[in-house]
Amino acid sequence: MLSWIERFVSSSVGRKALMALTGLMLIGFLIAHLAGNLSLFAGDGGTAFDAYAHAISSLPILPIAEVALALLFLGHIYLAVKTTRENRRARPQGYSVTGTHGEKSFASKTMFPTGVVILAFLIKHLWDFRLQKEAFEEAPYASVQQALSDPLTASVYMLGILALGIHLSHAFGSALQSLGANHPKYTPALRAIGKVLAVALTLGFISIPIYFWLGGSSS
């Protein structure tokens, strides 16, 4: 029973499709997350961001959304680890000289390492603003300001966001290809949109630690 599902999730093509699907959903989350975070820049001493944070934390559906989001992350990470392990096993002996015909990129070659950096950043980020929930919910804007005015924390955030940017520059176009979406009319535009999206998300997110590092609205 249901052996076709097992076959799908254990196949290279099926796993890549799931990785693409979870990845695209995570990109969706990033867009929503950034859109909300931009209220940090309202210049009103944090009123807008505090209101946003309270609105989110009082959503009745929040626990379910959090579990779903955690599952997306865990699924994406599990598939990445499994695929990377199998891909290493597929070439037990490497080349003494590596060359290229020009297609593989820094981003495409470093999807796993950038993923690990993003995971490390994610853990730090969750520790700062989710696991110490009470402190955050009491004064959301102030706790962001306090965390990111520390140069070390701000640097860690910028590093994590840069890794995310590199990861994303390959992610969107790659995900569409893995899902079989390739059409001469749309693919060139979609790949360009993927790059623009990566740059936009990176600039959007990285502006936050830079803003607070430089003093934020208090300066």
Added chain:
Amino acid sequence: MTLNLRIWRQKDSHAEGAIESYELPGVSSDMSFLEMLDILNEQLIGKGEEPVSFDHDCREGVCGSCGAMVNGQVHGPDTETTLCQLHMRRFKDGDTLQVEPWRSAAFPVLKDLVVDRSSFDRIQQAGGYVSVATGSPPDANSVPIPKDDAEAAFDYAECIGCGGCVAACPNGAAMLFTAAKVAHLKKLPQGQPERERRVLSMVDTMDKEGFGACTNHYECTAACPKGVPIDAIATMNREYLRATFFSKEGV
């Protein structure tokens, strides 16, 4: 010209291999890469040494037998070129060429530059064909095929099974090879009856043979001596999803 060759030498599939250096003077710029290896082998035989083993057959760039990494590049630095069609005019006097076999768990090295590519045969046997009743050939044009479809199918059918895609792929994946077969037959009416079974079975076999998974570097299509387009892999992914979710295969 004189070349410094650094070639992977391995006695057999069980032996440990190593890179060995050879200085080869008197190489003509008109020679093909394989002719250059022939000259080296004549010298080695003259000295009583074991010649370098390499696969070759047509030496016209159409059979898919030859292939090696030259300075880390599949079939050497040219695009859409097999090793036999790579000419020494591409190099200059004093160049060092590092020559290695394809590296893949599914392509064990048999000797020197020769690898066992029978895993490709097994992928092909898993579904890369159409079942037709034998007998006299059908009338020409009895099955109409739009010209665009015929040409697209031919782009995929150009694959000569050299294994360069696997060698070029950082993951050692055979997706471009397998996808070329799937996409080729999907384009043609003769391929329709076994369409779902074909893609499921070929991908299964590809995975079992120990090839990696595609992470969309697109290095395979850049290295392919026949320029098999990368949309073949998207087509295979789509066909796989379609066969998994919208057919009765595997119920």
